[in-house]
Amino acid sequence: MAALLKKPLKLALVQLASGLDKAANLRHARVKVLEAARSGASLIVLPECFNSPYGTQYFPKYAEILRPSPPTEDQSPSYHALSSLAVEAKSYLVGGSIPELDCATEKHYNTSLVFSPTGALIGTHRKTHLFDIDIPGKIKFKESEVLSPGNKLTIIDLPEYGKIGLAICYDIRFPESAMIAARKGAFLLVYPGAFNMTTGPLHWSLQGRARAVDNQVYVALCSPARDVAASYHAWGHSFIANPNAEVLTEAAEKEEILYADLDNETIENTRKGIPIYTQRRFDLYPDVSVGKAKLEE
Numbered sequence: 001m002a003a004l005l006k007k008p009l010k011l012a013l014v015q016l017a018s019g020l021d022k023a024a025n026l027r028h029a030r031v032k033v034l035e036a037a038r039s040g041a042s043l044i045v046l047p048e049c050f051n052s053p054y055g056t057q058y059f060p061k062y063a064e065i066l067r068p069s070p071p072t073e074d075q076s077p078s079y080h081a082l083s084s085l086a087v088e089a090k091s092y093l094v095g096g097s098i099p100e101l102d103c104a105t106e107k108h109y110n111t112s113l114v115f116s117p118t119g120a121l122i123g124t125h126r127k128t129h130l131f132d133i134d135i136p137g138k139i140k141f142k143e144s145e146v147l148s149p150g151n152k153l154t155i156i157d158l159p160e161y162g163k164i165g166l167a168i169c170y171d172i173r174f175p176e177s178a179m180i181a182a183r184k185g186a187f188l189l190v191y192p193g194a195f196n197m198t199t200g201p202l203h204w205s206l207q208g209r210a211r212a213v214d215n216q217v218y219v220a221l222c223s224p225a226r227d228v229a230a231s232y233h234a235w236g237h238s239f240i241a242n243p244n245a246e247v248l249t250e251a252a253e254k255e256e257i258l259y260a261d262l263d264n265e266t267i268e269n270t271r272k273g274i275p276i277y278t279q280r281r282f283d284l285y286p287d288v289s290v291g292k293a294k295l296e297e
């Protein structure tokens with residue numbers, strides 16, 4: 001089998017503390033991303049809604065125009081900040097997510113932008129499954145009041161390393177997209193996400209580790225730090241799991257940078273030991289990665 005991860009990779013997750021001031025959030029993200037780069041990370045991930053507080057009331061106010069690409073500095077300060085930051089850090093940068101306004105349709109999206117070390121935009125993901133839940137007495141949230149869902153799954157090629165699957169937060173609850181990315185050769189699934197104080201303790205780690213054990217790939221979940229003064233309290237607890245679903249590193253609720261060294265041998269050894277990749281019974285059920293999966297828009 002060809003290596004899924006062509007050479008070892010140091011991954012960093014920045015569990016960032018963000019506030020109401022977008023420009024300050026971007027400046028703070030820069031400081032933290034550069035710190036991760038100085039520690040040797042060549043792929044750095046920011047959280048969901050890293051440049052704003054999380055909440056439907058904030059999406060339109062913080063939304064930026066991203067298409068047609070590249071946007072002007074006025075249309076998207078975050079696009080430009082992330083692009084130059086990737087160059088400065090000399091690393092791949094998954095820009096968590098930001099609220100996006102599509103001018104042509106007047107629809108809003110929750111969108112992740114990924115840049116290469118040359119500052120080129122190499123991928124975007126619009127959250128495909130919107131966070132609409134209602135657990136009486138605990139939490140009610142309806143992203144679809146403001147946001148529209150993206151219409152594609154996202155796999156991004158980092159030429160020196162290999163492919164990563166990218167999805168956002170609630171997307172993780174739909175194992176099909178993870179399985180499609182893994183079966184199409186991703187070595188890592190990345191989820192910027194902001195679970196909450198109800199579903200965080202219940203499902204955050206379970207979902208991340210499940211996607212790792214199902215697919216025998218590395219999985220990274222990157223949350224904002226918890227801000228108890230904000231209207232939405234993020235669970236935090238960013239973590240990186242290995243292909244055997246062991247947690248390599250995990251944050252608490254405060255701002256922190258996590259690191260892990262990823263290598264191809266660990267993926268191969270996991271798959272050799274528990275060979276589910278050769279034991280699947282596609283005579284009994286369909287392979288979700290062939291046929292209709294929509295990867296391009």
Ligand SMILES: O=C(O)CCC(=O)C(=O)O
Pocket residue numbers: 048130131168169170171173193194195196199200203
């Ligand atoms: O799935 C959950 O429980 C939380 C999801 C979420 O917070 C989000 O999609 O932003």
